[in-house]
Amino acid sequence: MGGSAGIPGAAEGGVVPSQSPYQRLSHRMLDVSGDRGVLKDVLREGSGGLVTPDASVLVKYSGYLEHMDKPFDSNCFRKTPRLMKLGEDITLWGMELGLLSMRKGELARFLFKPTYAYGTLGCPPLIPPNTTVLFEIELLDFLDSAESDKFCALSAEQQDQFPLQKVLKVAATEREFGNYLFRQNRFCDAKVRYKRALLLLHRRSAALEEQHLVEAAKLLVLLNLSFTYLKLERPTMALRYGEQALIIDEKNAKALFRCGQACLRMTEYQKARDFLVRAQKEQPFNHDINNELKKLASYYRDYVDKEREMCHRMFAPGDNDSTEGD
Missing domain, CATH: 1.25.40.10 (Tetratricopeptide repeat domain)
Structure with a gap:
């Protein structure tokens, strides 16, 4: 989950000049939410069953803004695993949906449209209004509590x-x-x-x-x-x-x-x-x-x-x- 993840797919063939790096990346991503508000690209397959709705998850993750080569939040726990309970500790609806699509050991990249991320207000001063963000999430383990x-x-x-x-x-x-x-x-x-x-x-x-x-x-x-x-x-x-x-x-x-x-x-x-x-x-x-x-x-x-x-x-x-x- 290095800094280059901020613009993945930018150098792929068939690039349309008017499209942003995230738009180009989205073409090959799986629709998780059903309205293309949460898109997913599996980087490493996991094993076992999917995360359950009431589970507590042990994850490492990083968040990126488009055209940035480093995480936008110093508290993204890129190296430190974090234990979080679904429905209580996760503030982004997109992340909640993304985790529910994952299996133990899986590493995946997600695009969250504003509705599933920080909305029309953003999160000043780091995240502007109506911003699509990219997250890389590694699900180390989960327990159904x-x-x-x-x-x-x-x-x-x-x-x-x-x-x-x-x-x-x-x-x-x-x-x-x-x-x-x-x-x-x-x-x-x-x-x-x-x-x-x-x-x-x-x-x-x-x-x-x-x-x-x-x-x-x-x-x-x-x-x-x-x-x-x-x-x-x-x-x-x-x-x-x-x-x-x-x-x-x-x-x-x-x-x-x-x-x-x-x-x-x-x-x-x-x-x-x-x-x-x-x-x-x-x-x-x-x-x-x-x-x-x-x-x-x-x-x-x-x-x-x-x-x-x-x-x-x-x-x-x-x-x-x-x-x-x-």
């Missing part, structure tokens, strides 16, 4: 009427949403999604032969929550969720590592060492675990040196001490 939102709105008694697979599916969707938010450094929002998933799994009672499915789903969420609380600089909570993960799998290297990280930040060096050594035993060549042990050793040396210096100052005789009268 409608099913999850409806299920979470039910009471616990109503949720219990559904089969276990339904609960596991909704919990997995919530966790995936949390993962998207986490990757955008929206840790508080990610935490909310993870906790929704965990609540669903805690509520659900399962037959003995299905309990391992619930425990496996819980483990993933607990690990994510532990990591999220580390990012939020709340090591006590990170340790709590890490220890809950260890109840499910006492040898889980990731859970042991998270607990060790939390204890290190709490300056509980002996507990940190115990967790990290156990993690290293499970994964001896894990680079992150070994580096954390080195960090622990360095921090502990500094701690001992400071303790020694403090004790020395406490018990050393003062320069102005006098023994007269003793």
Whole structure:
């Protein structure tokens, strides 16, 4: 999605001098809206089904004005993926229609006529009135949140009427949403999604032969929550969720590592060492675990040196001490 996208097709054969670059490009584009207000050119095919109307989409996009060789908006997230919910976070009707025509992994170019873009007013000072704009959109992934939102709105008694697979599916969707938010450094929002998933799994009672499915789903969420609380600089909570993960799998290297990280930040060096050594035993060549042990050793040396210096100052005789009268 480079800057040359602003005038694609300008040098193609059979150019009519009176036509603009966008008019020439439009001749070979697919009509998405039915009135040629939204036109589409697929640059890379996607896979799977089309985006659903209530989905949240993870996209990268750039917007261009005709005859411009760079994006018109510095906030176009050309390199940073953005998670948006259809019907709520997207202001351009053309983009909404365009996304509904896309599949996961697809890269496409769209022309939006003014009615489907910024209208008769434009968006001063960057976009003049009645302007056709070109967008390049890459759909990295999408999740249908409608099913999850409806299920979470039910009471616990109503949720219990559904089969276990339904609960596991909704919990997995919530966790995936949390993962998207986490990757955008929206840790508080990610935490909310993870906790929704965990609540669903805690509520659900399962037959003995299905309990391992619930425990496996819980483990993933607990690990994510532990990591999220580390990012939020709340090591006590990170340790709590890490220890809950260890109840499910006492040898889980990731859970042991998270607990060790939390204890290190709490300056509980002996507990940190115990967790990290156990993690290293499970994964001896894990680079992150070994580096954390080195960090622990360095921090502990500094701690001992400071303790020694403090004790020395406490018990050393003062320069102005006098023994007269003793």
